[in-house]
Structures are given as structure tokens and as C-alpha cells.
Amino acid sequence: MFAAVSRSRSGGRFEELGRVDTEVGESINFDRLAGSDDTSWNKAVPYESDIETVSRLGFKVRSPDGEEWHHVVLAREGDYHVGLCDCKGWEYNDGPCVHLCAVRKAAWTGVTPERDINGRTVRICDLDAADAAERRYPYLTEKQREAYLACELGNTGVREFQREQGYSSPGTVSNRLRVAREKVHEHEQQLRTDGGRDGHRDPVTDDRRLLGEGVNR
Structure with a gap:
């Protein structure tokens, strides 16, 4: 499922990297990518990618040249987006991966949205519209x-x-x-492999965030 996010960014502004840690994950500035030579952005071709809508926050994406499905979380937050992916491109690079870019392009405002493999229109919802359970279990x-x-x-x-x-x-x-149960177990197992989230659990509320788990602040 989703690998724990372990990066830490300085400052609270959306700077040239277009990606900083927030309370629920990492904010992504897609606008800076339009017309750029960003590799992930240019490789993302929605109508050639397989996208499956899992929930209002969750998607599964497979690139045209990829055999593996990747789990993506993406939502709008103000003028930016909040998201993460379980792929290596997201884990090791500064910008959004090709899978996040594919979902963003598929739901691009002002053009006809693409449909996923089940014929559902690809939409990105506002993070405020999702309740606590959706944020914790977007892969269900x-x-x-x-x-x-x-x-x-x-x-x-x-x-x-x-x-x-x-x-x-x-x-x-x-x-x-x-x-x-299987999905939650798989997610918990990967979190433990990636360093776990017990160290980031609120001892009072037992809150264990999904988006941004493992963020080192």
C-alpha cells in the first residue's frame, strides 16, 4: 500500500520544488509543471494510463509502460493539492510522480475529464469534504x-x-x-517495514494518520 513519508522540508511556503510537508501529507503544486520539461508530468498520459477510482481520495494507477498497479491518494487543498503514491518515483524524487500526474491530468479543470477503467469520471475532491475515516482509509x-x-x-x-x-x-x-481486513493488514505491514507509525501516534487520541504517516518534523 502506501509507504511512510519520511522527508522533511524547511519553511512553510510552496517553493520551487512544489512539494512540502503538511499536516496530512505533502502538498503538490501542479501548476508549476504545466509547460515545463518535468519528466513525470510529460510522461503522464491519462488516456494511455489505466486509472481506477477506489474512493474519493484513493486511486489505482498503471502507466502505459508499467506492469504494476500503484496506489495513489490525491485531494485538493486550497490552491494546491495533497497527495502521495507508493511508487519509488514518489519516494525518491522531489516532484510528483507520473501516477499522481496522470490522475491530475485526467481530472484537469476546464477540459472534459477522463473516465477510469470502470467508466467513472476521474474527479479530485476537496480534502475538507472527506471525513476522518476516508482520510485514514482512502484505499478502501x-x-x-x-x-x-x-x-x-x-x-x-x-x-x-x-x-x-x-x-x-x-x-x-x-x-x-x-x-x-486484507488491505488494512497489507498497509500496516508496509508501514512497519518502512519504519512504522507508532512513533507518530498520538498517545491520547490514538490517531494514526494515513496521509503523511512517518513525516519527520
Whole structure:
């Protein structure tokens, strides 16, 4: 899933790198890339890339020349964007990676937005529009997140939740919960591999941020 972000930037301004740490991750200034010779920006061709909308904040992206799907988080925050990706290009370079650029281009304002592999219009939502659960689990679909919050983190049983939601198939909630558990486990495992997030957990609220976990301030 998402690698822990370990970079630290000085100052609070969007400078020439176009990327600084914020409370929830890293801010990206895409505007500076338009018309530039930035490699990631120029390599990003939305209609040649595979994009799948996972949630309002989460996407899966595969470049035309890539075999591997990468998990991307991207949202608007004021005049800029906040995002991250699990690829090496994002981890080691100063600017946004080709996968983030592909999603941004696909949802470019003023032109007809591209559609993802399932025919859904690629949209980038405002970060303020996403609740705490969406920010923490952007890699889960809405239905997976609902099942995980209710049955895994809450006190609702699978069958009870199934009745509340009006699902006729007995395996609907169980399957969504299983997939959600697998995704969360995969994410937790990678965070531990990358240095973990326990050191950044709020001891009072037990808040463990998804976006920007591991940021060293």
C-alpha cells in the first residue's frame, strides 16, 4: 500500500520544488509543471494510463509502460493539492510522480475529464469534504470502509450489519470485510517495514494518520 513519508522540508511556503510537508501529507503544486520539461508530468498520459477510482481520495494507477498497479491518494487543498503514491518515483524524487500526474491530468479543470477503467469520471475532491475515516482509509471503497468501521472497529456483528443494510446475500458483508481486513493488514505491514507509525501516534487520541504517516518534523 502506501509507504511512510519520511522527508522533511524547511519553511512553510510552496517553493520551487512544489512539494512540502503538511499536516496530512505533502502538498503538490501542479501548476508549476504545466509547460515545463518535468519528466513525470510529460510522461503522464491519462488516456494511455489505466486509472481506477477506489474512493474519493484513493486511486489505482498503471502507466502505459508499467506492469504494476500503484496506489495513489490525491485531494485538493486550497490552491494546491495533497497527495502521495507508493511508487519509488514518489519516494525518491522531489516532484510528483507520473501516477499522481496522470490522475491530475485526467481530472484537469476546464477540459472534459477522463473516465477510469470502470467508466467513472476521474474527479479530485476537496480534502475538507472527506471525513476522518476516508482520510485514514482512502484505499478502501466506501462499502468496504463501512463494513470495516462497523464490524471490525465497531460493535456491530456481520449478520446484524447485513440486516441493517438490507443485503439479501449472506456473503456480501463478509466478503467486503475480508477484503478490507486484507488491505488494512497489507498497509500496516508496509508501514512497519518502512519504519512504522507508532512513533507518530498520538498517545491520547490514538490517531494514526494515513496521509503523511512517518513525516519527520
